[in-house]
């Protein structure tokens with residue numbers, strides 16, 4: 027598939043016109059965006075929805091300060107994981123009762139991998155991809171190191187494709203919808219089908235897709251899914267993740283982190299564990315109420331927008347950036363790492379450049395925020411709810427200038443920080 031953005035390539039004025047006609051343009055007003063900043067890092071941490079302040083103020087001043095412990099009942103604190111889960115459900119194509127917000131993506135992946143292995147007790151292999159986000163690999167390493175009969179096979183190490191690795195020993199396949207480095211988007215429906223044909227279960231990591239492109243967990247037959255809320259769902263730094271367990275597995279699925287929040291009768295304080303019915307059994311312990319309350323505003327926005335419109339704009343934004351960069355920056359050793367086909371690309375553009383780290387620092391100094399992932403990858407995230415076509419134009423111009431003038435060579439742009 028190709029996207030025709032030729033009119034936008036002509037001039038900044040053409041981009042201004044596209045902004046004026048953009049059906050999502052008003053959404054930008056709902057976010058706090060620092061003056062003069064072009065924020066291309068929503069694939070790492072989304073900006074603050076203005077309403078988050080109201081929710082947090084209410085949660086702190088009234089619910090915590092005044093009402094104290096009664097807020098567990100009166101302000102809906104206890105049910106927040108489910109309430110927020112129900113808000114995310116339509117955004118990722120899940121019917122009610124299958125999703126909760128709880129813990130981190132890493133923890134939820136651990137829970138779902140164990141649960142899936144338990145549903146395929148006669149099988150011993152977990153498949154993932156060598157280029158997965160490292161936490162996904164580390165969690166699998168944790169599982170295989172504690173369960174002696176379980177092995178990990180990686181696409182990219184043990185074989186070139188899922189087809190090569192699938193056989194009757196495979197219990198679980200766990201893949202990311204969008205690759206965190208390159209932005210490559212996988213055809214999940216097709217991969218789920220292959221996995222099921224081989225008798226295995228499928229776990230999807232939606233960290234880089236939830237909130238920015240259509241996800242159809244139920245329709246695609248995904249068995250379990252996890253995802254974070256601090257990227258395209260704009261939930262705030264460290265906002266809790268979500269976990270989806272398809273209804274058909276909920277009765278038999280066992281959460282290995284069997285804490286009191288997943289108990290059938292938590293306030294009976296019984297000595298033995300009995301799992302709650304449904305998705306609630308995937309809860310473990312007390313959740314960070316303030317973080318959950320901070321997330322609510324981002325989800326209100328996500329619920330209100332048409333994901334198809336978001337996807338359309340996202341494809342146009344990434345296409346525009348990619349074509350502008352290709353025509354201007356090729357001579358400076360910049361190569362595209364993301365798929366050229368917009369149907370195979372998430373909402374980010376990855377560019378390789380030997381001096382990528384310093385180039386990104388120079389852009390940040392110009393108030394254009396993107397990030398760097400070793401080795402040599404400059405990541406530019408395009409979140410359609412608050413970015414404009416003119417932002418894309420300006421970012422491409424600035425990148426070209428940084429490369430052309432070799433501004434990135436300045437000493438101050440070589441200093442490494444803990445977070446890149």
Ligand SMILES: Cc1ncc(COP(=O)(O)O)c(C=O)c1O
Nearest residue numbers: 130131132159202206231233254
């Ligand atoms: C694909 C993917 N999975 C997982 C994570 C992070 O998981 P956690 O929220 O547990 O740190 C990220 C973070 O960027 C990610 O990109």
